[in-house]
Amino acid sequence: MILLHACCAPCSVSAIEWALAHNIRVTIFFFNPNIYPREEYEIRKNELIRYAKSVDFPFINGRYDHKLWLTAINGLEKQPENGIRCIECFKMRLYETAKLANLKKIKKISTTLTSSKWKNIEQITEAGEWAISNYPSIKFFGENYVENKLLKHKQISLKKKSFYNQSYCGCEFSNKKL
Ligand code: SF4
Numbered sequence: 001m002i003l004l005h006a007c008c009a010p011c012s013v014s015a016i017e018w019a020l021a022h023n024i025r026v027t028i029f030f031f032n033p034n035i036y037p038r039e040e041y042e043i044r045k046n047e048l049i050r051y052a053k054s055v056d057f058p059f060i061n062g063r064y065d066h067k068l069w070l071t072a073i074n075g076l077e078k079q080p081e082n083g084i085r086c087i088e089c090f091k092m093r094l095y096e097t098a099k100l101a102n103l104k105k106i107k108k109i110s111t112t113l114t115s116s117k118w119k120n121i122e123q124i125t126e127a128g129e130w131a132i133s134n135y136p137s138i139k140f141f142g143e144n145y146v147e148n149k150l151l152k153h154k155q156i157s158l159k160k161k162s163f164y165n166q167s168y169c170g171c172e173f174s175n176k177k178l
Pocket of ligand 1: 034035081082085086089090169170171173174
C-alpha cells in the first residue's frame with residue numbers, strides 16, 4: 001500500500017497507471033492548500049475524485065486552508081516558479097502526507113508531483129525526504145512515473161486529455177491572469 005499525494009487528475013495518470021500495472025494498492029490523498037482560488041481547487045479535486053472512483057482507489061480529502069499555506073511561504077511570494085517557494089510548498093504537502101501515513105500505519109508515501117514535466121524532481125525528493133525524517137518507519141517513494149518505461153505512453157496521454165487541464169501550477173503567484 002502506498003499513500004499517494006495527488007495534486008490533480010492529469011498529473012495522477014502516470015502514477016495510478018503505474019500502480020495498476022504493478023498490482024499495487026494506492027490510497028489517494030488530495031492535500032493542496034496551495035491552489036487558489038477555491039473554485040479552481042474544487043474543480044481539480046472533483047476531477048480527481050472522478051478518476052479515483054473509476055479505478056476503485058480510496059480517496060482521502062485533505063483540509064483546504066489557503067491562509068495557512070500563505071503563512072508557510074511568507075516572504076517567498078516573489079520567488080520564481082521552481083524556486084525556494086516551491087520547495088516550501090512541496091514540504092508542506094508532503095509533510096501532511098507523511099503525518100497521515102503514520103496515523104494510518106502506511107509504510108510508503110509518494111507524490112504525483114514527480115509526474116509533472118514542469119517540476120524539479122530533485123526539489124520534490126528533497127521535500128519528500130525531509131517530510132519523512134521524523135517517521136523512521138516510513139519511506140518516501142520518489143518514482144519518476146513519467147519515465148517509467150513499462151507504461152504505455154500513448155494510452156496515458158489519451159487519458160490525461162480526458163481531464164480538466166489547468167493552465168497554471170496552482171497558487172496565485174503562478175497564475176499570470178491574477
Ligand atoms: S508555483 Fe506551484 S509548486 Fe510553486 S509554490 Fe506555487 S503552487 Fe506551489
